[in-house]
Amino acid sequence: MEPIIEVSQVTKVYGSEKDEQTHALRGIDFTIQRGEFVGIMGASGSGKSTLLNILSTLDKPSTGEVIINHNDVTKLAGNALADFRGKEIGFIFQDFNLLENLTAAENIAIPLSLQGVKPRIIRQKIKEVAARLSITEILNKYPAAISGGQKQRVASARALITQPTILFGDEPTGALDSKSARDLLDMMADLNQNDQVSIMLVTHDPLSASYCKRILFIKDGVIHEEIQRGDQTQDDFHRRILGILGNLEQ
Ligand SMILES: Nc1ncnc2c1ncn2[C@@H]1O[C@H](COP(=O)(O)OP(=O)(O)O)[C@@H](O)[C@H]1O
Numbered sequence: 001m002e003p004i005i006e007v008s009q010v011t012k013v014y015g016s017e018k019d020e021q022t023h024a025l026r027g028i029d030f031t032i033q034r035g036e037f038v039g040i041m042g043a044s045g046s047g048k049s050t051l052l053n054i055l056s057t058l059d060k061p062s063t064g065e066v067i068i069n070h071n072d073v074t075k076l077a078g079n080a081l082a083d084f085r086g087k088e089i090g091f092i093f094q095d096f097n098l099l100e101n102l103t104a105a106e107n108i109a110i111p112l113s114l115q116g117v118k119p120r121i122i123r124q125k126i127k128e129v130a131a132r133l134s135i136t137e138i139l140n141k142y143p144a145a146i147s148g149g150q151k152q153r154v155a156s157a158r159a160l161i162t163q164p165t166i167l168f169g170d171e172p173t174g175a176l177d178s179k180s181a182r183d184l185l186d187m188m189a190d191l192n193q194n195d196q197v198s199i200m201l202v203t204h205d206p207l208s209a210s211y212c213k214r215i216l217f218i219k220d221g222v223i224h225e226e227i228q229r230g231d232q233t234q235d236d237f238h239r240r241i242l243g244i245l246g247n248l249e250q
């Protein structure tokens, strides 16, 4: 086993001492191994997005350490941080974050263009990732001309084209209809299973979480509970998640 994310004693406090402060994270510790598919669940306001933003280097913790692929990302800044993020981190958001005036292919190309990769190689990589995510037919379309599910596939292709160490998703199915949501989750499970893509998925939806192999439950800024799917069926795991969420609310 090879750890790719090691989180120790991470806290996050929003607001200065003069203002009212929010202790969003109060001491988070866990390790993610390469090839894992881990869910993060918890009530609204429990600190899920805060944690994911810190892990994906979009934000810094107040205290604590985050090691990704042997780099302490809390110590990175400026170009080194941008470079690290571009190469090691893939992120898909609830609202897709596609640029409307670029085609799907141009959107997918962005991370490699920023790294100065040659156009011929970029074209080849787009072809590969598009085939993998079944979006070859829509590569020349603009975001306004494709469905929500297709937009999220394009965003996933953009996240995966650099072959990141880990793919993060913050409620990536939140804006999708249930069929598109299931398609996206199937795709993520398939990437995890067959391409060994490591994934961390923040979701408040028990059905989405049932696609994960391990789930961390956050409550009041700490990890309250952790479960493994093991050899449970997805249905049984789903029921187990529902049971835990019921208890968490009390
Ligand atoms: N930029 C911010 N400034 C101040 N407080 C914030 C900020 N972002 C989040 N919070 C607060 O931190 C807590 C955790 O928020 P968040 O991580 O977004 O939770 P979740 O994603 O689980 O809903 C909440 O109380 C929220 O109001």
Ligand SMILES: [Mg+2]
Pocket: 048, 049, 050
């Ligand atoms: Mg959130």
